[in-house]
Amino acid sequence: MKKNILIIPGDGIGQEVTTWGKQVLEAIAQKYGHSFAFDDAIMGHTAIEATGNPLPDETLEKARNSDAILFGAIGHAKYDNDPSAKVRPEQGLLKIRKELGLYANLRPILLFDELLDASSLKPEVLRGTDILFFRELTGDVYFGEKNRNEDNTFASDLMNYHRYEVERITRKAFEAAQTRSKKLCSVDKANVLETSRLWREVVQEIAPEYPDVETEHMFIDNAAMQLVKNPKKFDVVLTANLFGDILTDEASQIAGSMGMLASASVGDGTGFFEPIHGSAHDIAGQNKANPLASILSAALMLDISFGLQEEAKAVTNAVAETLKAGWRTGDIANAETPADKILGTKEMGEKVLE
Amino acid sequence: MKKNILIIPGDGIGQEVTTWGKQVLEAIAQKYGHSFAFDDAIMGHTAIEATGNPLPDETLEKARNSDAILFGAIGHAKYDNDPSAKVRPEQGLLKIRKELGLYANLRPILLFDELLDASSLKPEVLRGTDILFFRELTGDVYFGEKNRNEDNTFASDLMNYHRYEVERITRKAFEAAQTRSKKLCSVDKANVLETSRLWREVVQEIAPEYPDVETEHMFIDNAAMQLVKNPKKFDVVLTANLFGDILTDEASQIAGSMGMLASASVGDGTGFFEPIHGSAHDIAGQNKANPLASILSAALMLDISFGLQEEAKAVTNAVAETLKAGWRTGDIANAETPADKILGTKEMGEKVLE
Numbered sequence: 001m002k003k004n005i006l007i008i009p010g011d012g013i014g015q016e017v018t019t020w021g022k023q024v025l026e027a028i029a030q031k032y033g034h035s036f037a038f039d040d041a042i043m044g045h046t047a048i049e050a051t052g053n054p055l056p057d058e059t060l061e062k063a064r065n066s067d068a069i070l071f072g073a074i075g076h077a078k079y080d081n082d083p084s085a086k087v088r089p090e091q092g093l094l095k096i097r098k099e100l101g102l103y104a105n106l107r108p109i110l111l112f113d114e115l116l117d118a119s120s121l122k123p124e125v126l127r128g129t130d131i132l133f134f135r136e137l138t139g140d141v142y143f144g145e146k147n148r149n150e151d152n153t154f155a156s157d158l159m160n161y162h163r164y165e166v167e168r169i170t171r172k173a174f175e176a177a178q179t180r181s182k183k184l185c186s187v188d189k190a191n192v193l194e195t196s197r198l199w200r201e202v203v204q205e206i207a208p209e210y211p212d213v214e215t216e217h218m219f220i221d222n223a224a225m226q227l228v229k230n231p232k233k234f235d236v237v238l239t240a241n242l243f244g245d246i247l248t249d250e251a252s253q254i255a256g257s258m259g260m261l262a263s264a265s266v267g268d269g270t271g272f273f274e275p276i277h278g279s280a281h282d283i284a285g286q287n288k289a290n291p292l293a294s295i296l297s298a299a300l301m302l303d304i305s306f307g308l309q310e311e312a313k314a315v316t317n318a319v320a321e322t323l324k325a326g327w328r329t330g331d332i333a334n335a336e337t338p339a340d341k342i343l344g345t346k347e348m349g350e351k352v353l354e
Numbered sequence: 355m356k357k358n359i360l361i362i363p364g365d366g367i368g369q370e371v372t373t374w375g376k377q378v379l380e381a382i383a384q385k386y387g388h389s390f391a392f393d394d395a396i397m398g399h400t401a402i403e404a405t406g407n408p409l410p411d412e413t414l415e416k417a418r419n420s421d422a423i424l425f426g427a428i429g430h431a432k433y434d435n436d437p438s439a440k441v442r443p444e445q446g447l448l449k450i451r452k453e454l455g456l457y458a459n460l461r462p463i464l465l466f467d468e469l470l471d472a473s474s475l476k477p478e479v480l481r482g483t484d485i486l487f488f489r490e491l492t493g494d495v496y497f498g499e500k501n502r503n504e505d506n507t508f509a510s511d512l513m514n515y516h517r518y519e520v521e522r523i524t525r526k527a528f529e530a531a532q533t534r535s536k537k538l539c540s541v542d543k544a545n546v547l548e549t550s551r552l553w554r555e556v557v558q559e560i561a562p563e564y565p566d567v568e569t570e571h572m573f574i575d576n577a578a579m580q581l582v583k584n585p586k587k588f589d590v591v592l593t594a595n596l597f598g599d600i601l602t603d604e605a606s607q608i609a610g611s612m613g614m615l616a617s618a619s620v621g622d623g624t625g626f627f628e629p630i631h632g633s634a635h636d637i638a639g640q641n642k643a644n645p646l647a648s649i650l651s652a653a654l655m656l657d658i659s660f661g662l663q664e665e666a667k668a669v670t671n672a673v674a675e676t677l678k679a680g681w682r683t684g685d686i687a688n689a690e691t692p693a694d695k696i697l698g699t700k701e702m703g704e705k706v707l708e
């Protein structure tokens with residue numbers, strides 16, 4: 001199989017972690033006889049520094065022409081603490097999602113038995129948890145009109161959804177539910193929001209097309225609570241952009257650390273694969289970041305964009321083996337981890353490659 | 355002290371639980387020589403059934419004329435599953451918040467040592483946690499203009515904030531932080547939302563007026579994660595209406611159960627006290643609901659609206675004693691709780707009264 005893969009490291013630890021996602025893809029290509037050609041491009045703070053634009057045209061052009069994209073992370077504290085900044089790294093990420101029509105963000109909460117102890121949740125609460133989030137990615141209050149009045153006394157963001165936007169992700173989520181344990185939970189705030197009422201209406205209309213899937217509706221406040229109380233009760237979770245952002249980060253604690261979670265953003269064109277963690281500038285360049293989320297993002301790429309299930313499985317297994325052998329990065333170590341089992345980014349990447 | 359207290363049981367388990375909040379207030383009045391006069395009024399589904407209006411004028415009138423309000427719960431599945439319903443129970447609650455100017459919702463996450471085991475979080479993660487949420491309650495996407503186009507292909511809700519709305523709750527939160535461990539964390543999504551950027555700007559402007567308080571800003575997705583990972587790191591948390599709704603429900607798992615958490619909504623007039631749990635129609639009328647959140651809401655009323663700190667403390671102590679003696683309702687029991695220690699709503703209420 002011949003594929004063109006674009007690597008966009010982005011900001012902060014993005015550079016370090018994508019290095020390992022890429023090396024794993026190279027190792028897979030060699031072992032299974034595929035030919036993966038790599039290119040790279042800039043985005044976010046890095047791109048603002050170089051060109052003034054968080055998503056340069058050249059990056060978008062390369063993205064459109066690639067078969068899949070491996071992305072690192074975005075953001076910089078400089079902008080976070082300056083609410084009046086007009087140009088922001090995150091605009092690059094939001095724009096590429098919109099331009100490539102990446103409307104479905106899949107976030108599997110994969111629980112490695114070896115990491116049961118790394119979580120703040122009790123092992124008996126966690127054991128057996130297996131959740132697949134479908135977060136809508138191109139609508140909601142993220143993309144609605146923003147306003148600030150002249151004398152700075154008022155600000156607004158429009159939260160909005162079109163019916164077709166809800167329909168297409170709902171179908172994707174139901175299809176996935178059919179291949180899993182046939183349970184779908186749609187999360188909204190229909191007791192308060194009109195957008196949520198449209199959302200719920202659409203899910204209710206589509207549900208009968210998938211009679212083998214059991215559908216449940218839950219309010220976001222309740223879902224945020226249930227996810228901590230009893231994560232096992234969830235299987236496929238379908239939700240809007242903002243609620244999905246919050247719930248999936250919360251759910252990362254189920255997997256022990258954000259450093260473990262990969263995500264796939266898909267739509268009608270090129271797929272986009274990224275860890276759910278952020279740019280973590282505080283540890284950037286110190287060989288401390290956990291490369292496993294980037295490596296697992298590469299596995300999602302093999303599976304979802306290229307249909308290479310065996311290759312994807314090989315990567316996931318390599319990660320599981322490494323954990324089983326006791327190797328940990330700092331974020332997934334605990335008080336009982338022997339000091340000589342705690343690795344840096346590079347050493348962890350090498351262990352998985354072996 | 356002479357006070358007029360309005361009881362609004364609302365829907366579902368609201369009736370059962372407020373009975374016990376009220377009885378505790380009566381017991382306190384008797385013991386400490388106060389004179390509390392009680393009246394009651396309807397709201398929510400109950401009020402829709404009786405009058406067609408989730409907040410009848412008479413209820414609002416009584417609310418305005420009372421010194422404090424003890425509220426139960428709101429909501430009914432009938433409306434939840436009917437996204438096109440025009441009249442909804444929740445409108446009653448939202449309207450009374452707006453009409454009474456209850457802009458600050460205080461939600462203390464009070465951790466009783468006896469309940470450390472009832473939580474899904476590890477005891478060592480929980481121990482020592484003490485958080486006070488300040489959730490803004492009269493702005494945000496809850497009250498902005500809602501739209502649905504004619505052919506039902508589009509829906510929107512306006513998320514908005516006025517500067518003065520952010521200012522007044524920010525000051526309340528800083529004042530509270532000064533009396534506690536002098537740490538305030540403001541939660542927003544300033545990397546995406548204009549409303550959040552205004553929010554952050556205002557908090558940054560006001561912070562220097564409280565130089566003894568250490569201020570931190572956190573994105574909502576990160577906060578939802580940190581709250582599970584390391585709840586101890588939070589003290590006063592300040593946030594907008596929607597984010598506060600989500601975070602406080604999530605945080606209820608720290609206290610072991612939603613059935614334990616009370617909240618106070620205050621502004622410039624009458625204070626409004628309610629459990630954070632919902633109407634739980636599935637267990638309503640079965641003597642299963644946990645009355646402790648309503649009893650603790652009564653304690654908050656004594657403390658915040660009437661300035662009766664000693665009386666409030668007496669109530670909180672009675673709850674702690676009851677838990678120490680091993681008594682539990684179903685929601686806070688665990689596998690090791692002896693069956694004869696598990697009480698119904700009524701029996702639990704009576705234990706606290708004793």
Ligand SMILES: CC(C)[C@H](C(=O)O)[C@@H](O)C(=O)O
Nearest residue numbers: 074075090093245545546575
């Ligand atoms: C960086 C930010 C704009 C982004 C989001 O909120 O979508 C991130 O938190 C994510 O979840 O991918």
Ligand SMILES: CC(C)[C@H](C(=O)O)[C@@H](O)C(=O)O
Nearest residue numbers: 191192221428429444447599
């Ligand atoms: C019932 C609902 C409208 C309400 C809210 O979202 O504010 C509730 O969840 C709460 O937190 O008091």
